[in-house]
Amino acid sequence: MSPLGGTVGPMTTNTTTQQENRPLAGTVALVAGATRGAGRAIAVQLGAAGATVYVTGRTTRDRVSEVGRATETIEDTADLVTAAGGRGVAVPTDHLVPDRVRALVARIDAEQGRLDVLVNSCWGGDHLLLPTWDAKMWDIDLDTGLHMLDLGVRTHAITSSVALPLLVRRPGGLVVEMTDGTAEYNQRFREQFYFDLAKTAPLRMAFGLAHDLEDVGGTAVALTPGFLRSEEMLDHFGVREENWRDACAREPHFAIAESPVYVGRAVAALAADPDRHRWNGQSLNSGQLAREYGFTDADGSRPDAWGYFRDVVHGGKDGSADDYR
Template sequence: MENTQPLAGRIALVAGATRGAGRAMAVELGRAGATVYVTGRTTRQQVSEVGRATETIEETAELVSAAGRASGGPQAPGQAAAVGSGTGIAVPADHLDPERVRAVVDRIEREQGRLDILVNDLWGGEHLIDFDSKLWEADLDQGLRMLDLGVRAHIITSRLALPLLVRRPGGLLVEVTDGTAESNRAYRGSFFYDLTKTAPIRMALALGAELAEVGGTAVSLTPGFLRSEQMLDHFGVTEENWRDGIAKEPHFAISESPLFVARALVALASDPDRARFNGTSLSSGGLAKEYGFTDADGSRPDAEAYIAEVAVGGVDRSAEEYR
């Protein structure tokens, strides 16, 4: 009989789980049985600078617990979900504030005594991206803010959470970014964006070397062309009619739902031999080939290959050939 909760008993922290890939990863970890602490800056009481009030960490935590119940069976009325049944716990935190991050880690230590999976999905800098200006023309404050959100916050979180993660052998650190070591060899079109999205790849390489000494694993993981809530809004579509967005951007045909990268994370975390990937940069499409999972529609979009060969390389092939 297939184990529907391969991560039962595991404790995870998804830093930056308000929406998009972070939310989907938290939910799928819960579906797989993990107890998941979800953090972010947007709550039902306050909204971050991203300005999307409808997506909150409380909602994410509720979705995690619902997925855990659906996968592992409901608890008795009034009974709290047991560790291992898939439970979401929302903790508001600005990961640029070391004291707030320290408080999150202290709570996990106090309540669980362990941390098995750390997902650094901190970002929230879409509104700062400027692909039209050279460095000498760019807004310096906006660029440095992007580095704060996508690099400095990752460093603070790893520094403060890793002491708990390495307490037991087998811990997994996942740095979520945009692109792989291979695809990010080409300039990303914005000085600050390029630095922000390349840094987590190097973080995984460096921390992989350090974690290997204590039996841990670090990787970077990228989705392909992600159909996040913000991206769907940008194209004026929903997940149900997302293909209508192809008329506005033909390369949207290779896009994937957040579920795809979330399934990639769970497959990796459930693999007892995941250390073979230590220090490397991985993609949702690449891991789908490795583990055999699919996106919600049953396809396996390989955005990395499509972008390299078609969008950049000019090969005359349809996106469907890469799904």
């Protein structure tokens, strides 16, 4: 198996082995919002493919963000990147503060002189969403709603505005806008007004950035995991990764859940693809890219969560989650 989760052929030389096992050696990536969940897994999988990865977030070993999860820090993420075979660099950054983002990008420029991959994975708004799930727009506190937009939209815009001048200095840069839901699925209303906006906006951001990057040789995509078994989601259901299926008794659709490793491998595969520009401006998902690139989730399966929700949950097709794994 390759570090991207796909099967590789016989190795003929040490050089071939190194190229296949570390296809991102020499690549510099920034994963904005890498404290936990998809962002952390993306950073680790980029590192497993050989990249130098700057990981940012608001929770450090000395300070906890409003999310309140002290056991998940950017330093831990950086250590995992390095242990996976890359080089992890933790930089505490609040992506709502432009000057902090400018300092971050200036550091990357000074230390590396380049930026090849930007992953906009900032969110950290689930603690605002869950108490307002299915609430009417006018019943949601305005400050709470606007803060959700700050966390899920404004952070991405600030980071792209500051980081893209460095990324486009060299042709071939990749921007990944992380979101929740494909363009097809998000034609449905998503839970509540502000969350719907926060998770639809990155789709349009990728579309707009694809237009702007076209004539400078860059690529922008929107990417969503499926039903993500993040640390926070596992805690919500009172399970661990080892016994996650126990949560299916409470939520049957959790049977289609995927680990964060899956979407991490998706980004690493995209970054290593010399023909990735064919995806420019598109809405992608982890299951789709698994079929395209041949990687699997950590357990060897290839869950297709969005196909399951489209066909079975909302389409009325007779089937089970196992049919989509």
